[in-house]
Amino acid sequence: MKIATWNVNSLAVRLPQLLAWLEANPVDALVLQETKLTDDKFPQAEIEAAGYHVAFHGQKTYNGVALLSRGAAALDVVKNIPGFADEQARVIAGTVTGEFGPVRVIGGYFPNGQAPDSEKFVYKMRWQDALHDWVREQLAAHPQLALMGDFNVAPDDRDVYDPVGWMNQIHCTPQERAQFQRLLALGLVDAFRLFEQPLKSWSWWDYRNLAFRKNQGLRIDHILLSEPLRPRVQACVIDKAPRKNERPSDHAPVIATLA
Numbered sequence: 433m434k435i436a437t438w439n440v441n442s443l444a445v446r447l448p449q450l451l452a453w454l455e456a457n458p459v460d461a462l463v464l465q466e467t468k469l470t471d472d473k474f475p476q477a478e479i480e481a482a483g484y485h486v487a488f489h490g491q492k493t494y495n496g497v498a499l500l501s502r503g504a505a506a507l508d509v510v511k512n513i514p515g516f517a518d519e520q521a522r523v524i525a526g527t528v529t530g531e532f533g534p535v536r537v538i539g540g541y542f543p544n545g546q547a548p549d550s551e552k553f554v555y556k557m558r559w560q561d562a563l564h565d566w567v568r569e570q571l572a573a574h575p576q577l578a579l580m581g582d583f584n585v586a587p588d589d590r591d592v593y594d595p596v597g598w599m600n601q602i603h604c605t606p607q608e609r610a611q612f613q614r615l616l617a618l619g620l621v622d623a624f625r626l627f628e629q630p631l632k633s634w635s636w637w638d639y640r641n642l643a644f645r646k647n648q649g650l651r652i653d654h655i656l657l658s659e660p661l662r663p664r665v666q667a668c669v670i671d672k673a674p675r676k677n678e679r680p681s682d683h684a685p686v687i688a689t690l691a
Contacts, residue, residue: 433530433664433690434458437539437580437653438674439465439636439683443496447475449677451482457671458483459687460502461528463539465582467496474498489521497524497539497581504529506537516562523563527574530690532664536574538567540581545602553602556584560611568618577658579620582636582683584652587612587622591651593632603652620656623668623688635670636683644675655688664690 436459440446443464454462462484467474469490479486485505489512490496499506506526512518525538540563545556571577585608589595598604616622624633634649643649655668667689675684 433460433532433535434687435461435535435537435578435580435655435690436685436687437463437465437582437655438685439541439582439653439681441466441468441681441683443467443469443475443498444473445679446681447478449674449680451478453671453674453685454482454484454500457685457687458502460530461506461535461537461578462500462685463524463537463580464498464500465496465539465541465683466494467498468493469496487524487526489524491519491521495521495541497521497541499524499526499537499539501526501528507534513559513562513566515566516559518559522559525570530576532690533576534574535661536570536577538570538577538579538581540579540583542582542584544584545608547602548600548605548607553607557607557611564611564614564618567615567620571618571620571658575658575660577620578661578688579615579656580654580686582652583612583654585609585612586650586652587654590631591634593634593648593650598650603650615656619659621659621662623655623657623665624651624670624686626662626665627668633670634684635686637675639682653683653686655686657688661690666691
């Protein structure tokens, strides 16, 4: 079973790239972030023609998430965090069927936060508190669980191309990193760090300053897995190839292989 996450940064622009990627990488479940489409404009027919069921939750211009599944449609779909009032489309969850039983997949587009002294940062902390409490409930109900998405946090200095320059900046603040650790403490594991990885492994590169060419990026897209899934993980990789496309997303897909 392969599961993946990708911030496509506008599905209207990146749909051909997504379809080409799915053809080359037939994953069993994929969560998307920043689709940036209202639900009436979501390309459901095109994705279904590619062999995927899809559940989606969108809004105009900003945010937007989707869950694609191969074989069968996701069950018990939930949009956004229950009990947390939010006008922004940031979360989608559903249960997908793997060869080793159902897996609860939660896809999230975590708030950026803008700056540590901003109201958007306060919102990010509140949102993450609510997510933490809900994921704890979901783990109790679904032992096999994957929390995936654009977390907008680089958990460790090795996840940042310039740790000194980024120190205490957004994505790298102690508060954001503490929230990431709180999620792990629920009984989740960072699938990427289960394996020896190349140095300077990033999932996001700014469009500016030739950042991708210089490999100046951050690892902010993650796949966290519950403990029952840990022994099933065979690999977790970042696929940099789509970042080389013409008009690419600034993020690369992250893929975990389970067996």
